[in-house]
Amino acid sequence: MKEILKNLNKAFENKVRLGIMSALLVNDYLDFNTLKDLLDVTDGNLASHLKSLEKNGYIKFTKEFIGRKPNTKYSACDEGKIAFSKHIKAIEQLLK
């Protein structure tokens, strides 16, 4: 039991962060607005959660311009993918 709990990742306890990781795991990249639409959250809320995931080294982003509009694309790092898979496995084991 303790082993399982150790694999549960605090970084993914929040609903928004869980959503971000789920979406980024199955997409090459998603831009800020797409994520916002998917998760139905405010700009500030999303930005702060993205920042915390980035600090953990789970996601990365690139900035570019479409015309004059800045466009930030987010994608999951390998480290983030592994951590998230572990988290899902831990949940599944917990529910067994």
Added chain:
Amino acid sequence: MDKKKYIEDLKDIKQMMNRSSRFISLSGLSGIFAGVIAIIGAYLAFQTIYANQNYLDYRQASLSSETLLYLLIIALVTLLSSIASGIFFTTKKAKKNNQKLWDSHTKNLLINLFIPLATGGILCFILLLKGFIGIIAPLTLIFYGLALVNASKFTLQEIRSLGLIEIILGLLGIYFIGYGLILWAIGFGILHIVYGIIMHLRYGS
């Protein structure tokens, strides 16, 4: 331990993965190839329909049962080789990107693509048998465009505008009936090549 929360979490994860992903393995190269094949097909069809007629003179489309059969063969070969190149390049791209080729999004994409496409195909076949050859080329453009718009929700966003342009070309072809085959060559040939190049540059092979 709050099990309910984790059951909810798992549900959320699954839902988000389904909702957020589209079929993104569509290869630009397949578009370029399909375009080239379409232009060759259109050229052969043009030669068949307007055989032995001076290009600069007033042209009249004429079909005997023999040329009809020949046209059907051209159409079939064009269609099959386009589909084959599409499958080939898309499979290659999916493998390279480590993506599953067949999942719920591919299925959604194909179902939504084929409902208008099959309707149009059957309609055109009936019209061909009844002898209404003039409107067939533009009708294939219209139904193909509708199919693309319908399927675009499940794949790369560029497909939607491609579909809209195909519809416009098709409508023009219905109005300017003599230019049906030329518009067809633009819609299925040049547009595919242009969009194929754009998508290849944006998303890679």
